[in-house]
Amino acid sequence: MTTSEACAVAHGDAPAESTERTLVAVFASPVARYLLAYGADLGYRVLLVDPDPERDGADAFPDLDDRTDVVVTDHHRPELGEVLRDALAGRSRWIGVLGNPRHPGPHVEALAAIGVAEADVARVHRPVGLNIGSRTPPEIAIATLAGLIAERTGRPGGFDF
Template identity: 60%
Template structure:
């Protein structure tokens, strides 16, 4: 594999229906997947048979230059979102994003500013994520997101304009 397409890793932060779909489809697309869930009370049931690994700390997932990180629940507290994104920005990950409505500024912007993160670093956090296909369901959001990540890895525009 080339350096650009290297071993694909996908870290989904926060257990959510979108994270579940990302793992189902991501495995088929060649991603090694990791779920980061800081709140163990949100982990429902036992690990699913989609190849995912669970950790409670982002750095325990060991993100590297082949890793894409996606926060899958923009309704968590701003403090939690900000702390996790600040941590992600200090690592070596290839790509960082957070789900959310493209028509409103995400909660991560104010949270990162409050933590003193420079604007250039805040701009590294992608939002919206995925292709603009009008996705609404967790499965559609996962398909749009994974297609966008593939486009980005292959240096293609992928229809990101919203």
């Protein structure tokens, strides 16, 4: 895309390139709600997956392909290992788990406990998103989506161009 084409898109004078992308938020949570809303605004096909039948998500993953980003929004749920194992079985472009980077990721132990290979565990990103000091669910969702965009486009994030 040339500079003038990009400018036209930014000003709403031309449509953005259409790329079929899917964003899967795992576990119904306040962050998931914002991820799905903002993700839809960004052109993602969005889906909530939550194995708890009392919640409003699908109970299983769709066909995960190289245009799918998976974000696990609650690292305290007992189903963490099984859900990540199922996500890793697909061909997702990217899989990440929210959590404080100053604490060990509980997903590592959860995956090891069910026999997931270390190479697959290493495919799970943590922390996720750009380091903008986010604290609230909407801020966390914005940081996460910005990080996905930066990673997908090969950019460092931040203010380095």
